[in-house]
Amino acid sequence: MIVRVQTEPFDLATEVARLYRDKPKVGAVASFLGLVRDSNEGDGVHTLTLEHYPGMTEKSLEGIGREAFARWDLLDATIIHRIGTLHPTEPIVLVAVASGHRGEAFAACEFIMDYLKTRAPFWKKETTPEGERWVDAREHDDIAAGRWAT
Amino acid sequence: MKLKILYFARLRERFGLGSEALDAPAGVDDLAGLVAWLRQRGPAWAEELAPDRPYRMALNQEMATPESSLKEGDEVAVFPPVTGG
Numbered sequence: 001m002i003v004r005v006q007t008e009p010f011d012l013a014t015e016v017a018r019l020y021r022d023k024p025k026v027g028a029v030a031s032f033l034g035l036v037r038d039s040n041e042g043d044g045v046h047t048l049t050l051e052h053y054p055g056m057t058e059k060s061l062e063g064i065g066r067e068a069f070a071r072w073d074l075l076d077a078t079i080i081h082r083i084g085t086l087h088p089t090e091p092i093v094l095v096a097v098a099s100g101h102r103g104e105a106f107a108a109c110e111f112i113m114d115y116l117k118t119r120a121p122f123w124k125k126e127t128t129p130e131g132e133r134w135v136d137a138r139e140h141d142d143i144a145a146g147r148w149a150t
Numbered sequence: 151m152k153l154k155i156l157y158f159a160r161l162r163e164r165f166g167l168g169s170e171a172l173d174a175p176a177g178v179d180d181l182a183g184l185v186a187w188l189r190q191r192g193p194a195w196a197e198e199l200a201p202d203r204p205y206r207m208a209l210n211q212e213m214a215t216p217e218s219s220l221k222e223g224d225e226v227a228v229f230p231p232v233t234g235g
Contacts, residue, residue, distance in 0.1 A: 034235055050234065051159055053227060056211035081234060093235050113235060119213065121227075122234025123159035134160045137204070137231030 019098040030105035031096035038088035053121035158229035182216035
């Protein structure tokens with residue numbers, strides 16, 4: 001499993017290829033790419049700045065990844081989250097999961113994203129035509145994460 | 151009891167402080183007690199850390215609850231609900 005928190009861009013094709021190259025047991029890779037949108041709650045968004053808690057962020061993402069490996073039969077996974085200032089159309093987050101079959105890859109990918117959104121210590125601040133504002137947490141993200149409770 | 155306390159995002163801006171070393175008085179032995187003590191620092195602290203505000207806490211880089219007990223040298227973080235992804 002690879003976990004990275006970085007300011008630099010990442011390459012989707014390179015990251016996905018690493019999950020199956022030379023691994024003939026991999027039959028499926030599911031990936032999710034999160035992007036900066038140009039609007040939020042009716043206002044234009046010029047930039048999005050991501051703050052995080054160095055140290056805890058990496059531990060939190062590794063813990064979420066380990067939990068996915070405990071729940072599904074996975075062969076590999078990659079979680080990359082960017083920090084710093086980003087612009088609309090730029091990727092923020094990549095979650096990619098490799099498994100023998102698609103069902104486990106799809107489920108684990110969604111699980112990791114749902115837990116990342118509600119547990120990993122990142123905070124978004126956006127600039128709009130009216131100025132800067134912190135993005136509020138959304139209840140539907142908690143509901144999405146709650147679906148995986150056992 | 152010596153503690154390291156970190157603040158993030160809106161709380162960091164509101165308190166004008168990203169981190170500090172604190173010596174908590176006797177009687178402060180869990181996160182609830184620590185927050186009650188921090189609230190006495192002024193209006194911004196009382197307002198942001200009011201019981202009905204949705205702040206979260208971590209203890210030694212793990213999500214924690216008000217009942218989590220403190221010990222010498224712990225790292226505590228106080229922050230708004232997370233919004234990554």
